[in-house]
Structure formats: structure tokens, C-alpha cells
Amino acid sequence: MTPGTVSRRLPLVWLALHRRRRMLLSLLLGMVVFETLIVVIAGTVAPEELFGAARRNPPGAFRAFSGSNGDISIASYPGLLGAGLTHPFWIALQLTVIGSLGAAAVAADVESGTIELLMTRPVSRRRLLAERTGALVAASVLLNAAATLTVALGVAFSPKLRDAVPEGAVFTAGLLGCALAFCLTGPVLAVSALSRRRAHVIGAAVVFGAVGFALNFVALAWSPARALRYFSPFHYYAPGDVLGHGGVPWAALGVLTGVGLLGLLLAFRLLERRDLAI
Amino acid sequence: MPGDGTGSVIELRSLTKRYGGTVGIERLDVSVAAGEVFGLLGPNGAGKTTTLRCLVGLLGPSEGQVRVLGLDPVADHRRLAPSIGYLPGELRLYPELTGQQTLDLLAALQGAPVPRQGELCDRLKLSRADLARPVGEYSRGMKQKLGLVQSLQHRPPVVVLDEPSEGLDPLVQETFYELLAEEAAAGRTVLLSSHVLPEVQRTCGRVAIVRHGRLVTVRSVAELRHARARRVRLVFADGLGARPLGAAERWSPRWDGRRVELLVPPDEVVPAVRGLLAELPVADLTVEEAGLDEAFLDLYRSGDGESDGEGDGEGEGDGDGEAAVGAAGEDEAADGNRDGSDGETTP
Missing domain, CATH: 3.40.50.300 (P-loop containing nucleotide triphosphate hydrolases)
Structure with a gap:
């Protein structure tokens, strides 16, 4: 399939990705540049030197910024690399993809009226949502793959980082990133399936991401609110811990994927029942 | 099919x-x-x-x-x-x-x-x-x-x-x-x-x-x-202009000086014209089919x-x-x- 040629097998995936191809390229480039910056900083400046000459340990809540629920400080190589995978910029890029393609799944077409052209064809509502979900997942995987490959190359070329990070941990962190994106994707698609305004969907993506991150931070910073962390997807997304200790956090992967699937099931259900024209 | x-x-x-x-x-x-x-x-x-x-x-x-x-x-x-x-x-x-x-x-x-x-x-x-x-x-x-x-x-x-x-x-x-x-x-x-x-x-x-x-x-x-109304145009001889038309008021009279135009259902045209001629000083009379838009x-x-x-x-x-x-x-x-x-x- 040449660029600009409509895919006859997956026309709705093609449509979603083709219309946002420039945005997706920009996000991929931004992600590569950002992770390169993180890897360069981590490889050239000792992490403990980043937090003052007094060698004070950063506050415990800062673990939220290094993607750790345990003992991985941001003032460590895995903590710094984890920070690159939990940074608000990283989150913003992920939410941009999820919000944009999530809105495009249903709500944006309803709002603009283009749904009338699509859904008067022999296209079931399930197919519409399935193809649009496929486009969103593909874009998220691409974005996480860009981040993962950049960090993996940085680790491979830096002896200090290579010594600090277990083999394969970067790819596990990347997998966890995909799971987080999917966890946010499900509920966002449910909002898209219900709403007739793209702003609702983009707002929902921002709220799920920002509130989730804030909840995890508050739970780490303030012990009475500790139980709240279980309600945040960022509690289960801990790339710092993976980069520090290795291993695959199956339970966290399960929770993130499960929430995403529940959101997706809800989206299919809601779409079956709604009117598609304003 | x-x-x-x-x-x-x-x-x-x-x-x-x-x-x-x-x-x-x-x-x-x-x-x-x-x-x-x-x-x-x-x-x-x-x-x-x-x-x-x-x-x-x-x-x-x-x-x-x-x-x-x-x-x-x-x-x-x-x-x-x-x-x-x-x-x-x-x-x-x-x-x-x-x-x-x-x-x-x-x-x-x-x-x-x-x-x-x-x-x-x-x-x-x-x-x-x-x-x-x-x-x-x-x-x-x-x-x-x-x-x-x-x-x-x-x-x-x-x-x-x-x-x-x-x-x-x-x-x-x-x-x-x-x-x-x-x-x-x-x-x-x-x-x-x-x-x-x-x-x-x-x-x-x-x-x-x-x-x-x-x-x-x-x-x-x-x-x-077929069902569309007839446009009945009357010109009055006395030059007095608009005036009450009695029963004919229901046909939406439109006045223009001493002329008036009525839209009359086809089956009521004859009695309507007869009544108007009997009661009013009519100088001229035309009856024609109204357009489809008027019928609508x-x-x-x-x-x-x-x-x-x-x-x-x-x-x-x-x-x-x-x-x-x-x-x-x-x-x-x-x-x-x-x-x-x-x-x-x-x-």
C-alpha cells in the first residue's frame, strides 16, 4: 500500500492514521529526542550530583517521578532512566495520542457529522470501534517502541548504564508503558463511544492521566492517603522498579491490561446502544 | 426488490x-x-x-x-x-x-x-x-x-x-x-x-x-x-380600497389599492364569485390556477x-x-x- 492509497482491508485504520500522520511523526520525533536527552544526561552526570552537593536524598514522593513504588531513588541510574519514562512530557505525549485517536474513534465523527457517511455503509459498529481501537493501539505501541528503543540504545552504548540496568529490563519497561497506555485507552474509548464532542474525550484522557499521576504522587507523599495509590494506574506502572531490579511485574501488567479491557468492553456496549447522529 | x-x-x-x-x-x-x-x-x-x-x-x-x-x-x-x-x-x-x-x-x-x-x-x-x-x-x-x-x-x-x-x-x-x-x-x-x-x-x-x-x-x-386553489382577482369600481369581505375573509385577501386577490378552493370558486359579484361593486374579475407553491x-x-x-x-x-x-x-x-x-x- 503506497502512502495516500486507501487500504481496502482496513479502511478505518488507514483513515485514522492517515489523517494524523504528521502529528504522529512529530510525537515520535519528540519522544526520541526527549529519551535521548535523558539517556545522555544519565550517562554523563552522576545521578547523585543532580540533587545538590550535600548529597541529600530526594524526598520519598519523588519516587513517583522515577516510576518506582519501592526503593529506586530518582538519584540513581535506573531512577533517572525511569524518570524519562514517567516524566510529564512522556505522559503528555502518550495522552496526546490517546486523546486524539480516542476522540477520532467515534465522538469526533459524530461531532463533525462524518459518521453519517461511514455508518450508512455495511460497517457494523463493532467493526468501527475495533478498527479505530486498532489504530490507537498501533500508534501507542509505536510511541512506546520509539521510547524503548532509544533508551535501549543508550543503555547499550553506556557502560555505566549497562552495569546498572538488568538485561532486558528496558524492554519490560516498554511493555509496561504499552500496558499503561492501553489502561488509559479503554476508558477513553468508552467516553468516545458515549459522547458527541471530541473535547469530552480529550478532557477525559487528560483527567485520567493527570489525576492518576497526582493520586499516586499524593499517596506516596502523604501516608494517610496511602491506600489511594491502588486507584492510580501509575501505581502499577513502575518502570523505575523494573529498570532497577529486572523481572516482569505480571500482576501490574494484568491490572493495567484488565482495566483497559474493561473500558473497551464498556465502549463496545455503549456504542451498540447509542444514536449515531446528532 | x-x-x-x-x-x-x-x-x-x-x-x-x-x-x-x-x-x-x-x-x-x-x-x-x-x-x-x-x-x-x-x-x-x-x-x-x-x-x-x-x-x-x-x-x-x-x-x-x-x-x-x-x-x-x-x-x-x-x-x-x-x-x-x-x-x-x-x-x-x-x-x-x-x-x-x-x-x-x-x-x-x-x-x-x-x-x-x-x-x-x-x-x-x-x-x-x-x-x-x-x-x-x-x-x-x-x-x-x-x-x-x-x-x-x-x-x-x-x-x-x-x-x-x-x-x-x-x-x-x-x-x-x-x-x-x-x-x-x-x-x-x-x-x-x-x-x-x-x-x-x-x-x-x-x-x-x-x-x-x-x-x-x-x-x-x-x-x-388538480387540488390547488384558484387565484381570484377583483377590481372594485368605487375606489374605496380595502374593506371587510364577509365570508370571503377566510380566503386570505391581499389588498393592493382597489384590487384584491383571494385564494379559493376549486370547488368553492363559483359560489364565491357569485356572492362577491352580488354584494360588491366589482369592475373586473379574473380567475386562474394558483401555482404549486401556493397549493403547498x-x-x-x-x-x-x-x-x-x-x-x-x-x-x-x-x-x-x-x-x-x-x-x-x-x-x-x-x-x-x-x-x-x-x-x-x-x-
Whole structure:
């Protein structure tokens, strides 16, 4: 399939990705540049030197910024690399993809009226949502793959980082990133399936991401609110811990994927029942 | 290709669609036979678009039943959609896609060959250069032409067009009317909505007039013509100008100096004229047929009181299998319809 040629097998995936191809390229480039910056900083400046000459340990809540629920400080190589995978910029890029393609799944077409052209064809509502979900997942995987490959190359070329990070941990962190994106994707698609305004969907993506991150931070910073962390997807997304200790956090992967699937099931259900024209 | 054995391709029974507390369309009974070009006539907000959206499965009815080729447009969407060509009233396209990409995308979703794409583009004056440009650069008329191509390119047996000639220049309108006539001649069924009377007069055999979401009447265009009011013009000799006309006030007198114009139902013209001549100093008198638009407006003005009865009557007709003709049991309407079909669909 040449660029600009409509895919006859997956026309709705093609449509979603083709219309946002420039945005997706920009996000991929931004992600590569950002992770390169993180890897360069981590490889050239000792992490403990980043937090003052007094060698004070950063506050415990800062673990939220290094993607750790345990003992991985941001003032460590895995903590710094984890920070690159939990940074608000990283989150913003992920939410941009999820919000944009999530809105495009249903709500944006309803709002603009283009749904009338699509859904008067022999296209079931399930197919519409399935193809649009496929486009969103593909874009998220691409974005996480860009981040993962950049960090993996940085680790491979830096002896200090290579010594600090277990083999394969970067790819596990990347997998966890995909799971987080999917966890946010499900509920966002449910909002898209219900709403007739793209702003609702983009707002929902921002709220799920920002509130989730804030909840995890508050739970780490303030012990009475500790139980709240279980309600945040960022509690289960801990790339710092993976980069520090290795291993695959199956339970966290399960929770993130499960929430995403529940959101997706809800989206299919809601779409079956709604009117598609304003 | 009716699917329910009654001869009707499109069957609306007591169709009601509400949006919360707002009524989009209420208790609409209409049926359209195979090969018929049927018009849905009414001003903006009358419920035409809601009706068409129910027909193509974008909206589910709140009450009542919709059948197209014997299928439910929502429940049987995937079986029915290959047989439908649809042009939305407010055609929205993806501005980044070129015209050709738009047509290809919609053809891919249709999943069927598009044997007429090239021919339709040629006839509607959409050149290759036009099709290579992004749709965002198109004028309203060009978008509408693209919309017509996508609705007809796969030769659907049922064509649903919402305000199809909006934005088309007169030459392309002519081509569009030719296309409609060809569709009907080929046995395909066309349902179009419009608020443009000459267009309906030109293209449709029968018309349903809707108002405030309710059916005012279903008549053949020929019957509408026969039933239309007579325009009675009087010039008074005394030069006194406007004055009370007694019983004739109900015929909406329009005064212009010492002249007055009345729209009188055809069966009341003779007694009306006789009464006026007897009571008033009439110097001159002319009687002529009013235009179709005035007949429509006349129906529209009186629609409030009639809508229930006429709507029900049509509904009963549908139920009795009289769907292919006008109001139930009206042979005259049936004849009128046939006349209208013959006379009105040929440009």
C-alpha cells in the first residue's frame, strides 16, 4: 500500500492514521529526542550530583517521578532512566495520542457529522470501534517502541548504564508503558463511544492521566492517603522498579491490561446502544 | 426488490423519534413502492432529516416501525446497507482527503464494486484535477457533487437523498434530474427530501408533506396540481380600497389599492364569485390556477387541523396494503400518482 492509497482491508485504520500522520511523526520525533536527552544526561552526570552537593536524598514522593513504588531513588541510574519514562512530557505525549485517536474513534465523527457517511455503509459498529481501537493501539505501541528503543540504545552504548540496568529490563519497561497506555485507552474509548464532542474525550484522557499521576504522587507523599495509590494506574506502572531490579511485574501488567479491557468492553456496549447522529 | 411481499420498498409505520423532550418526527406513516421517486417536503426543522436518518439506521425510532426492503435499518444494518445509497443533508467530508481518496474510502467501506464512479464524475463535471485536490478546498457545490457520486456509484436499489440539489449550479441540477429519472426508469427507488417545490414537482411522483414533525398529507404531484386553489382577482369600481369581505375573509385577501386577490378552493370558486359579484361593486374579475407553491402553502396553513386525520388515513392505507398508492383507498390519488409519475419524473 503506497502512502495516500486507501487500504481496502482496513479502511478505518488507514483513515485514522492517515489523517494524523504528521502529528504522529512529530510525537515520535519528540519522544526520541526527549529519551535521548535523558539517556545522555544519565550517562554523563552522576545521578547523585543532580540533587545538590550535600548529597541529600530526594524526598520519598519523588519516587513517583522515577516510576518506582519501592526503593529506586530518582538519584540513581535506573531512577533517572525511569524518570524519562514517567516524566510529564512522556505522559503528555502518550495522552496526546490517546486523546486524539480516542476522540477520532467515534465522538469526533459524530461531532463533525462524518459518521453519517461511514455508518450508512455495511460497517457494523463493532467493526468501527475495533478498527479505530486498532489504530490507537498501533500508534501507542509505536510511541512506546520509539521510547524503548532509544533508551535501549543508550543503555547499550553506556557502560555505566549497562552495569546498572538488568538485561532486558528496558524492554519490560516498554511493555509496561504499552500496558499503561492501553489502561488509559479503554476508558477513553468508552467516553468516545458515549459522547458527541471530541473535547469530552480529550478532557477525559487528560483527567485520567493527570489525576492518576497526582493520586499516586499524593499517596506516596502523604501516608494517610496511602491506600489511594491502588486507584492510580501509575501505581502499577513502575518502570523505575523494573529498570532497577529486572523481572516482569505480571500482576501490574494484568491490572493495567484488565482495566483497559474493561473500558473497551464498556465502549463496545455503549456504542451498540447509542444514536449515531446528532 | 421489496423484501416484505407488499410491494413497498420503504415502509414507515407510526414512526416517532424523540430527542429527550423534543419531538423530531411523530407518528409518520409513509410507504414507497419500487421504482418510485418519492419526495419528503417541508421547511427546515419539519423532521425530514430525522426521518431519513431513521431510514438509513443512524437513528433508532422511539416508537413505530421502519422497514426498508423488508429489513430493520438498525437491527439488520449490515444486510441492508449494501442496498442503500445515502446523501446526508449536511454533507461533511474529511477535509484532508482528496476527492478520489474520499470516493475510494467510501467504496472500500461499501465493499462492493463501483461501476458508475467514472461515469458519474464525468456527468457531474468532477474532473481528475478536481478529484486530486483535498476536499477542504472544494466549494459547496463540488462537495455536493462528490456526495452524489458516492451515493450512486455502487448502483444501490434504494437511494435516500437529503436536500440533494443544495449548492448545485443549474446545469448540474439538470444532470442530477436526469440521473434521478434514470434511476427510476431502472426500477430503483428514490426517496428525497427537499424544501424546494419546483425540484419536487420536477422529480417526484408522490410527495409527503411534513410539518412540525407530523405528516400533513401524502399526495401525488399531479393531485396537488388538480387540488390547488384558484387565484381570484377583483377590481372594485368605487375606489374605496380595502374593506371587510364577509365570508370571503377566510380566503386570505391581499389588498393592493382597489384590487384584491383571494385564494379559493376549486370547488368553492363559483359560489364565491357569485356572492362577491352580488354584494360588491366589482369592475373586473379574473380567475386562474394558483401555482404549486401556493397549493403547498395552502396545505401547510391548514395542516394543523388536518394532520391527524390525514396521517392516520395514510397509515391505515399502509396497513391495508395500499402502500404503493397515495392516501388509503383513494383511487383518484392512485391515478394521480401514476399521472404524476409519468409526467413529473421525466425532465
